[in-house]
Amino acid sequence: MTKLAIHGGEKTVNLAGPVWPRLSDEDVEVGKAALEAAKTDGSYLCAAGGGGPMEVFEQHFLAYQGAQYGFALGAGGHALHVACMVAAGPGEEILCSPYSWGQTAGAILEANAIPVYVDIDPDTLNLDPRKIEDKITDQTRAIMVVHIYGNPADIKAIMAIAEKYNLYVIEDCAQANGATIDGQRVGTFGHFGCYSWGSGKNMSAGEGGFLVTKTEDLYLQAALCGLHPGRHGKMVAGTPYEKYVDSLIYTYRPHPLACVLGDNQLKRLDEMNAWRRANADHFSEGLADIPGVKPVQVREGAEHVYHMYCATYVPEELGGLPREKFTAALGAEGLGAWVYVGTPIYLRPRHQEHKFFFGKGCPWECPFAARKYEYKKGDCPVAEHRADVDLVVGAFGAMVEDYRPLVDQYLMAIRKVAEHADELMAD
Numbered sequence: 001m002t003k004l005a006i007h008g009g010e011k012t013v014n015l016a017g018p019v020w021p022r023l024s025d026e027d028v029e030v031g032k033a034a035l036e037a038a039k040t041d042g043s044y045l046c047a048a049g050g051g052g053p054m055e056v057f058e059q060h061f062l063a064y065q066g067a068q069y070g071f072a073l074g075a076g077g078h079a080l081h082v083a084c085m086v087a088a089g090p091g092e093e094i095l096c097s098p099y100s101w102g103q104t105a106g107a108i109l110e111a112n113a114i115p116v117y118v119d120i121d122p123d124t125l126n127l128d129p130r131k132i133e134d135k136i137t138d139q140t141r142a143i144m145v146v147h148i149y150g151n152p153a154d155i156k157a158i159m160a161i162a163e164k165y166n167l168y169v170i171e172d173c174a175q176a177n178g179a180t181i182d183g184q185r186v187g188t189f190g191h192f193g194c195y196s197w198g199s200g201k202n203m204s205a206g207e208g209g210f211l212v213t214k215t216e217d218l219y220l221q222a223a224l225c226g227l228h229p230g231r232h233g234k235m236v237a238g239t240p241y242e243k244y245v246d247s248l249i250y251t252y253r254p255h256p257l258a259c260v261l262g263d264n265q266l267k268r269l270d271e272m273n274a275w276r277r278a279n280a281d282h283f284s285e286g287l288a289d290i291p292g293v294k295p296v297q298v299r300e301g302a303e304h305v306y307h308m309y310c311a312t313y314v315p316e317e318l319g320g321l322p323r324e325k326f327t328a329a330l331g332a333e334g335l336g337a338w339v340y341v342g343t344p345i346y347l348r349p350r351h352q353e354h355k356f357f358f359g360k361g362c363p364w365e366c367p368f369a370a371r372k373y374e375y376k377k378g379d380c381p382v383a384e385h386r387a388d389v390d391l392v393v394g395a396f397g398a399m400v401e402d403y404r405p406l407v408d409q410y411l412m413a414i415r416k417v418a419e420h421a422d423e424l425m426a427d
């Protein structure tokens with residue numbers, strides 16, 4: 001049998017990995033042209049009034065998503081915050097997954113609303129619709145759904161619940177730009193779709209975000225929160241919101257030059273996502289006969305865009321080998337593997353101590369809070385269990401060309417480590 005790299009043997013993964021973010025030659029060309037244009041056209045440097053390259057990008061992005069209303073923002077977090085501000089007020093509740101990047105829930109807290117956590121589906125790791133209704137109270141205003149890792153949640157079932165209880169649905173698509181369910185883009189099912197085109201995301205121009213809304217009314221309310229009065233003034237003219245035109249806003253607009261890059265990257269988002277999927281599918285197929293690592297599950301009709309590949313570690317298939325020993329051996333073979341959500345959001349200190357940045361314990365201690373909020377171990381057992389079995393592997397989010405030879409090396413590395421499980425147990 002071959003010798004493990006961690007024991008001095010040869011490393012399995014020796015092909016170069018992909019880099020991310022990545023600019024194409026065409027990105028560089030359009031970037032240079034935009035800088036040149038900025039010498040005489042202010043809309044390349046000033047986003048306050050809208051228009052210019054930002055508007056071009058917005059129109060393309062909306063058409064790509066199949067959405068009617070929306071605008072670009074400086075970050076995905078901006079879109080989430082604005083959506084939460086429109087959807088709920090102080091002391092009101094938004095249901096949310098505890099298994100996400102913190103900002104999914106952070107946006108709820110920024111609106112001084114209260115996150116109420118619902119457990120996740122063990123297969124897709126997204127909000128479990130079967131667990132939602134139990135958590136709805138007369139304070140619930142919205143359901144925040146994250147499509148984690150780029151894997152679409154069961155949004156149709158969630159929309160049916162939201163309609164029954166008259167709740168808003170906010171989709172956090174920061175990791176899922178371009179993902180679809182039955183051919184429809186995520187972010188267009190709910191009332192709000194929030195996207196990121198920040199540096200690590202599936203389409204990137206350095207930093208950026210986008211909000212789409214289902215109705216014009218939500219769009220106007222969101223614009224009043226996050227856009228400059230020079231722009232939102234034009235949008236709400238002649239509507240009942242006109243009197244609220246004001247500079248009491250968040251400065252959430254993006255840089256127009258980033259929009260130029262975003263617009264160019266959008267053209268190849270589908271192609272990049274198709275390669276991510278091809279490489280990841282190849283990996284999932286290869287995992288089928290390797291013990292210890294269970295491939296990701298994708299719902300029927302859904303198209304995952306593999307911002308990350310999160311598998312499940314199954315120590316029972318490897319004689320109980322602790323994950324840390326497994327990942328250390330894999331790392332030595334040249335394959336990085338890590339845990340993305342080590343601790344569910346509600347078990348972290350800000351929630352446990354009711355200290356979200358400053359103040360006096362708000363939103364939990366806000367006079368508008370209807371009850372006492374406690375977050376404790378056992379609240380969402382499936383999410384808590386992920387801390388023990390998550391196995392995010394490789395660089396799938398950056399694989400926007402054919403990387404199957406590298407993926408084959410990943411598989412060889414995993415197989416090799418699995419075959420040496422007994423030996424590693426004895427270490």
Ligand SMILES: Cc1ncc(COP(=O)(O)O)c(C=O)c1O
Nearest residue numbers: 075076077101103104174196198
């Ligand atoms: C699930 C999720 N939501 C929101 C965000 C925030 O996006 P941004 O960094 O563009 O603000 C991220 C960023 O990593 C994310 O992964």
